[in-house]
Amino acid sequence: MAYTLGIDIGTFESKGVLVDVATGAIIAQAAHPHEMLVPQPGWAEHRPEEDWWGDTVRIIRRLLTESGVDPAGIVAVATSAIGPCMLPVGADGKPLMNGVLYGVDTRAEREIADLNAEIGEAAILEVCGNALTSQSVGPKILWLRRRHPEIFAQTAKVLSSTSFITHRLTGEYVIDHYTAANFSPLYDVGKLDWTEGLTKGIIPLDRLPKLLWSTEIAGQVTAAAAAETGLAEGTPVTCGTIDAAAEAVSVGVRRPGDMMMMYGSTIFIIQVTEAPVRDSRLWYAPWLVPGQHASMAGLATSGTLTHWFRDQFARELSREDAFPKLAEEAAASRPGANGLIMLPYFSGERTPIHDPKAKGAFFGLNLTHTRGDMYRALIEGIAMGTAHVIETYRDLNAAPDRILAVGGGTKNALWLQATSDFGGVPQIVSEKTVGASYGDALIAAIAVGAAEPEDIAVWNPAVESIEPERTAAHEKHYALFRRLYEQTKDIAAQLSVPE
Incomplete structure (x- = not known):
């Protein structure tokens, strides 16, 4: 063998x-x-x-x-x-x-x-x-x-x-x-x-x-x-x-129109394209083999924020129990997190705004809000940041034909669904979500002639599709999310100036 x-x-x-x-x-x-x-x-x-x-x-x-x-x-x-x-x-x-x-x-x-x-x-x-x-x-x-x-x-x-x-x-x-x-x-x-x-x-x-x-x-x-x-x-x-890139390979991103949505410490997106997509809001690179191109995007903090929230607001829970309990509490909060919006810019932001001075924020807090509302707002804030990227691809006439989800965050059903809902896109989840190391194993096999790129369909078949359930609350909150950043970015920039 x-x-x-x-x-x-x-x-x-x-x-x-x-x-x-x-x-x-x-x-x-x-x-x-x-x-x-x-x-x-x-x-x-x-x-x-x-x-x-x-x-x-x-x-x-x-x-x-x-x-x-x-x-x-x-x-x-x-x-x-x-x-x-x-x-x-x-x-x-x-x-x-x-x-x-x-x-x-x-x-x-x-x-x-x-x-x-x-x-x-x-x-x-x-x-x-x-x-x-x-x-x-x-x-x-x-x-x-x-x-x-x-x-x-x-x-x-x-x-x-x-x-x-x-x-x-x-x-x-x-x-x-x-x-x-x-x-x-x-x-x-x-x-x-x-x-x-x-x-x-x-x-x-x-x-x-x-x-x-x-x-x-x-x-x-x-x-x-x-x-x-x-x-x-x-x-x-x-x-x-x-x-x-290896993570994209692991779920079958290989032809123009295929987009990977990687749920990790950050959200990272790669779409293979027929020709270079050059726009200052996104990133471009030659793909892994000659003659193919890739258009990329990425948030600065995503899964990192869920870890931050757990460590700061769920200290009484064990690491094994924390995320399931937080997910349960967030599920009890309806879409829109009971009027909360979270800007996920805790380490500035990468695409599409490229603003290193952007700041994270929870906006709309009142005395009725619970930890579950805040965790849902955090998940939805990440999802809305991702929706902003998807909207940018649409603006460039480069909307994906299919989105393949991968990474540890795919185990977070709320995060997956919120991304589809705010982005208005379906997502495909493959049998194995091990990630980049599995893609590396295929790349190694291709490099020595032991496999072909198409073999990933056998190695890692699709098993689930997440369909969008976009509501009026999603439309409203996404529009407010976009306005909130624009109307506060000057304040965020001032906060970045040393005193």
């Missing part, structure tokens, strides 16, 4: 699966939690050695031990991780600081403004396919160069999270095109290559990883990595990609 192994590093948890290539059956799976570090407001970090590589080693060893599979039977390994991230490493490949996370980290706001002024927003969008936002890695590298010149001087390469794991497995410095497109203004989407055409003031291009497609083999497991992980030396390892 032949197996593939997929590893994914998420914001709060890492997961791994060992899969039978012939059937897509999961032979073993493992997970390990870690924390997102927030050293100051607007910052978000991981410890690369402990959270990225450490979790990778722990999970692989657990999969091999629990399955009893001979490592020689694993035909390929693929990894994914949160991203895009920014991690400088020295000449020995060792991290020089914590990894700076994706768009939830807004530390480079000044650098974004300076690069827009220097280059011009229109020129950046034309060459890079993306506006500069908190998701962009280029401004974060510039932040490093300006604020920590001593670290920048030691930097041999700047990696993303997946690049770091691939390097530790293979010794190679590589990055996939999908991830590289988030390094604006350093990546030219037309030429599919790094560029200094817009600015030379960020980093020499030889300090960036080699570009590959996600289904290309980056290298083989080294003797050192084999000793740490238990894998067989010489096992092929793919280039890897961002977790959201």
Whole structure:
């Protein structure tokens, strides 16, 4: 029998699966939690050695031990991780600081403004396919160069999270095109290559990883990595990609019009398109294979908010009991949460408003409101933020043909239904909602010719459809949600000014 192994590093948890290539059956799976570090407001970090590589080693060893599979039977390994991230490493490949996370980290706001002024927003969008936002890695590298010149001087390469794991497995410095497109203004989407055409003031291009497609083999497991992980030396390892892309693969996103709705620490959306969709409200990248395109969107905080609410307002409940109890209380509150609206901008917001100064808020509170009303308002606020993204796709004549839901949040029936209701869209839920690590296992199989993309229909068939139940309350609250942000964003911006 032949197996593939997929590893994914998420914001709060890492997961791994060992899969039978012939059937897509999961032979073993493992997970390990870690924390997102927030050293100051607007910052978000991981410890690369402990959270990225450490979790990778722990999970692989657990999969091999629990399955009893001979490592020689694993035909390929693929990894994914949160991203895009920014991690400088020295000449020995060792991290020089914590990894700076994706768009939830807004530390480079000044650098974004300076690069827009220097280059011009229109020129950046034309060459890079993306506006500069908190998701962009280029401004974060510039932040490093300006604020920590001593670290920048030691930097041999700047990696993303997946690049770091691939390097530790293979010794190679590589990055996939999908991830590289988030390094604006350093990546030219037309030429599919790094560029200094817009600015030379960020980093020499030889300090960036080699570009590959996600289904290309980056290298083989080294003797050192084999000793740490238990894998067989010489096992092929793919280039890897961002977790959201692998998650999309896991539920069958593969043709134009397919959209993934990922319910995780953030909502992340990927739609495969026939041609590039270039709009400053969304993100663009080449898809995982040549000739295909992807249009992306993402909220800054989603599942993270449910964890925040549980930790702050349900402390008397155990972790096992908290979410079921909160869901029960929220279900007793009717749609509209008895007149409450929640703005989910607890760490600014990414698409479509790209406002790092946006603030979270519960609006409309009175003495009759309960914890259940507040939790329902929180879920509906996330759903309305998602509906705003779906509305943006419609405005661009790029509405999805089908939406495939995936991620841990799919276990939250209230969240799934609210997303369909406010967005006015049906959603498909597949049999397996393991997520990105399962998509990695398929990518690994494709990379060595052991499977085709279409095999996902057999590996992971659809089992449920969530139909929208849009009411007058949904229409009213969504309109008020949109107005509430517009009418308070100047106050939010003032709150961001240090006293």
